[in-house]
Every structure is written in C-alpha cells, then in structure tokens.
Amino acid sequence: MLLFFRPASVIRLPNGDSYGHPFDPTRVTQISWHPRAFLYRNFLTDKECDHLIKVAKDKLEKSMVADVKSGKSVESKVRTSSGMFLKKAQDDVVAGIESRISVWTFLPVENGEAMQILHYENGQKYEPHWDYFHDKINQAVGGHRIATVLMYLSNVEKGGETVFPHSEIKESQPKAEEDWSECAKKGYAVKPKKGDALLFFSLHPNATIDPLSLHGSCPVIEGEKWSATKWIHVRSFSHRRSRKQGCWDENANCAAWAVRGECDKNPLYMVGSADAPGNCRKSCKVC
Incomplete structure (x- = not known):
C-alpha cells in the first residue's frame, strides 16, 4: 500500500509569531548550483529590517578584512563599507532571525557568528573575495565558514548588486543595459531588495572549498545599501x-x-x- 503525504508549505518556529513570519520554503528559489546559491524573497519583514538598521546606525565603524597570513582584522581598500556586530540572540528580533536561518540552512544556531550589519554609501563596495579562510588562526575556531546568509535591509536605487564573477551561469543571465551596473555585468548578480535573503555555500557538500563562491558587493551608484550578514561555520563557533x-x-x-x-x-x-x-x-x- 502506498501512502501519500501532503507536504507542509510553512514551517512554524517556536514563538514564531513574535519574531516575524515563519519559514516558508515556497519563497526559496535555487539560482545557481555552481556555486550553490539560493534566494529567499521576503525572508525578513519590513519591521525586522528597520529594527536591525536602528540598532546598528549609531555604532558603525569602518569595515575590516582578515589578513590572509596573520588572520588579524586589518583595514583594506577592497572593502570600503562601515559596519558593526550584534550580539547573538541580542533581542527577540535577532533571535528569531537566527532561528529562521538555522531552519533554512539545516545548520545549528551555535555554528553561526554574530550577525554583522553593513552600510554602503555612494561609491562604497567590497571587491570579490571568498568567505572561507586562508589562514589557520581563523579556521581553528569553528573551522571554515561553510555558508553565508546575506540579508538586504534596504532597496538600492542603482548599483550595490551582489556579484559572483566565477559563476558557471553568468553568461546566461540577461542584463538590460540600464538595469545593471557595469560591475554586475561581470558575473551572475543579485539585486538588493529589502527583505530578501541570499544563501550561498563556500564549501562543497564534501567540505572542500569552492572557488566558484567568489563574490563581491558592487559599488553603490545611487542611494544607500544596508545589509545583514550571517556567517556559518562547519562546527560550533561558541567557546564553551x-x-x-x-x-x-x-x-x-x-x-x-x-x-x-x-x-x-x-x-x-x-x-x-x-x-x-x-x-x-x-x-x-x-x-
């Protein structure tokens, strides 16, 4: 005898109503397999986006990058945004978002770093880079970053796209001249839209690094860009x-x-x- 089950389209999270809308897999679209990347439309509510910006706005500092040899945080011309880190489960809104990310990625909450809020003004960018580590110091805590969830907290009038220069499908993406920046035309690109979230994996399913996960944030041409980044490791990132x-x-x-x-x-x-x-x-x- 065959049994048929009707799949649920919505996964309820504990206390989900107080955190925002529940996780809804029907809003997720696979946009690439090499690298593995998925787009979730309206992952965050407008209220959640506005809350994260409000919490971060008066605490922003120039963004840093990890030195490939020492692993230390240093200034660099390749990253010209400003940002700050929230604390894990800082409030109900942050905790709810972290829970939803865990459900979506099938990765434990404790494997995630603290959420980083970023602000890009006119001309600011982040040159193409990898989220996995090149130094042993950062790998020692939680291992490589296996996945990144990039959440867009605002719309951008022009520019500010997330671009994957090495994506195997970059040539197949149609790009009208007036709709995309020159930077976005150099790879497969995703336009920032308030509430949307982009999930991509820096490692293959066998845990080896994926060079095709190279990605960058194109310069903002008009308006400003707010985003929230959640990096997730292969092991727990918490020091117990x-x-x-x-x-x-x-x-x-x-x-x-x-x-x-x-x-x-x-x-x-x-x-x-x-x-x-x-x-x-x-x-x-x-x-």
Whole structure:
C-alpha cells in the first residue's frame, strides 16, 4: 500500500509569531548550483529590517578584512563599507532571525557568528573575495565558514548588486543595459531588495572549498545599501569555557576592536550584560 503525504508549505518556529513570519520554503528559489546559491524573497519583514538598521546606525565603524597570513582584522581598500556586530540572540528580533536561518540552512544556531550589519554609501563596495579562510588562526575556531546568509535591509536605487564573477551561469543571465551596473555585468548578480535573503555555500557538500563562491558587493551608484550578514561555520563557533578559567576573548579581532573604542560603543557585544558575558571581555579589561 502506498501512502501519500501532503507536504507542509510553512514551517512554524517556536514563538514564531513574535519574531516575524515563519519559514516558508515556497519563497526559496535555487539560482545557481555552481556555486550553490539560493534566494529567499521576503525572508525578513519590513519591521525586522528597520529594527536591525536602528540598532546598528549609531555604532558603525569602518569595515575590516582578515589578513590572509596573520588572520588579524586589518583595514583594506577592497572593502570600503562601515559596519558593526550584534550580539547573538541580542533581542527577540535577532533571535528569531537566527532561528529562521538555522531552519533554512539545516545548520545549528551555535555554528553561526554574530550577525554583522553593513552600510554602503555612494561609491562604497567590497571587491570579490571568498568567505572561507586562508589562514589557520581563523579556521581553528569553528573551522571554515561553510555558508553565508546575506540579508538586504534596504532597496538600492542603482548599483550595490551582489556579484559572483566565477559563476558557471553568468553568461546566461540577461542584463538590460540600464538595469545593471557595469560591475554586475561581470558575473551572475543579485539585486538588493529589502527583505530578501541570499544563501550561498563556500564549501562543497564534501567540505572542500569552492572557488566558484567568489563574490563581491558592487559599488553603490545611487542611494544607500544596508545589509545583514550571517556567517556559518562547519562546527560550533561558541567557546564553551568555564568561568573558572578566567578572562578570554571569543574573537581574534577583539584586541583591535578594543583599541578602536568598541568596548564603549558596542558594550553589549564586547562586554556583555548581567545575563550573558560579552565576546571581548579580556580586551575590554572587565575581568
């Protein structure tokens, strides 16, 4: 006897209504297999987008990149945006988004880094790069980044596309002259649309790196661009250490951030609260 089941089109999350709309797989489109990339229309509600921007707006600092040799955070002309990190499960909105990401990617919440909010103004960009690591220092904590979820928090009048220069289907994507920037025409591109989310994998299913995952953020030509990035590792990214072990930093960039004043500018992430310790307590000299 054959049994037929009608698949559910919506997956309910715990307390999902307080976080926004539930996860709906019918809104997901596979846009590429090499690299593996998927687009989720209206992954975030307008209220969620506006909330993330509001929380981050007065805490932005110049974006940094990881040095390929030392693994340390350094300034670079290839990345000209500004940004800041939220704390994991910082509030109900952030916790809800993180839960939804876990359901979509089938990767545990604890494998994710803290969410980064980015702001691009006119002419600002991020040159093509890979999200997997080239240094052993960053790989030591959670392993390689296996996946990236890039959430668009605003519309962009012109430019600001996410582009995959090595995508195997870049030649098949039609691009009208007036609709795309010159940067976007150099690969397969995704236009930023408020609420949409782009998921792409930096590793193959066998956990080897995927060079085709090279991607960049095209320069903003008109307007401004807000986005939120969630990097997810192959292993847990949380340091489960006993308080008896004393002070520690959860991120290799903590010392550099502390020098730049982040302990005061972003205390919830750096120092923490009475309920949960921060990620950079040692560099902030609070323990």
